[in-house]
Amino acid sequence: MGLDITVVMVDWGRLNRVPAGERVEVLIDTVCPDFCCVPCAEADVAVTSAWVWPRAQEQRWCAEYRFVHTTGSYKWHFELSNAWDDMREFTDPDLRVALDTFLGGLVWDGPDDEPVVTVGADPWHARLLLFRPPDEVPALARAWERAGPRLEELRAPFAAEAAGWAGRPRSFDHAVALLREWADVVAEADRRGWGLVGLPY
Numbered sequence: 001m002g003l004d005i006t007v008v009m010v011d012w013g014r015l016n017r018v019p020a021g022e023r024v025e026v027l028i029d030t031v032c033p034d035f036c037c038v039p040c041a042e043a044d045v046a047v048t049s050a051w052v053w054p055r056a057q058e059q060r061w062c063a064e065y066r067f068v069h070t071t072g073s074y075k076w077h078f079e080l081s082n083a084w085d086d087m088r089e090f091t092d093p094d095l096r097v098a099l100d101t102f103l104g105g106l107v108w109d110g111p112d113d114e115p116v117v118t119v120g121a122d123p124w125h126a127r128l129l130l131f132r133p134p135d136e137v138p139a140l141a142r143a144w145e146r147a148g149p150r151l152e153e154l155r156a157p158f159a160a161e162a163a164g165w166a167g168r169p170r171s172f173d174h175a176v177a178l179l180r181e182w183a184d185v186v187a188e189a190d191r192r193g194w195g196l197v198g199l200p201y
Contacts, residue, residue: 003073003075003129003200004073004074004200004201005073005074005077005129005130005198005200006031006032006198006199006200006201007065007067007130007185007197007198007199008027008031008062008063008064008065008196008197008198008199009051009062009063009185009188009189009192009194009195009196010027010061010062010194010195010196010197011061011062011192012133012194012195014061014062015027015061015062015195024127024128024199027062027197027199028199028201030054030059030061030062031052031054031062031063031064031199032064032201033054050065050066050068050184051063051064051065051066051188052064052065052066065181065184065185065188067178067181068181069177069180069181070174070177070178070181074129074200076174076178077106077107077178078107080103080107080108080175080178080179081103081107081108081109083158083161083175084099084103084108085108085111086161087154087157087158087160087161088100088111090157090160090161091153091154091157092150092153094146095146095147095150095153095154098143098144098146099143099147101139101140101143102143102144102147102182102183102186105132105136105139105140105143106130106132106140106182107130107182127200128197128198128199128200129198129199129200130196130197130198131195131196131197131198132189132195132196132197133195134189134193134194134195136195137186137189137190137194137195137196138190140186140190141186141187141190144183144186144187148180148183151176151179154172154175154176155172158172158175159172
């Protein structure tokens with residue numbers, strides 16, 4: 001078994017009322033609670049797409065996104081980052097900037113492993129695979145608005161580079177599917193004015 005990423009959309013005002021040292025545990029307990037019975041566990045497993053909300057109304061200050069068309073396995077997200085590293089220099093500059101911003105705010109470390117966006121100084125951030133406060137999400141949404149309609153332009157550079165790849169996304173369509181699911185994540189968080197975190201499990 002490899003590392004998974006659990007992407008959670010969060011009402012930042014509510015999150016900030018939790019002491020920093022307890023936030024990861026509170027998020028885990030909220031999006032992945034201990035079940036009270038077998039029917040509850042089965043109902044959770046049956047939810048296979050998009051946003052999954054806690055059952056209790058008072059806990060609906062966060063929601064988990066399920067990557068139903070791709071996977072929550074972090075390997076895919078890591079592979080997408082590596083693929084972008086290899087092909088970005090062959091991409092139109094405007095599209096490159098948009099995808100640098102979009103992927104750099106989510107799963108990509110930036111060129112030469114130099115982070116595009118810093119994650120802040122609070123120690124609890126170090127336990128997360130993704131940390132984007134609400135004020136950083138709109139830039140990701142605007143970047144996707146520029147990049148999303150132009151994804152077909154990536155097909156040729158993807159194919160040209162794919163011959164030398166080992167362990168990259170299985171196909172161009174797989175890579176695009178993962179990008180589009182991240183776009184869904186960003187769009188909903190932007191619409192609500194919420195932030196994003198990625199729990200490592």
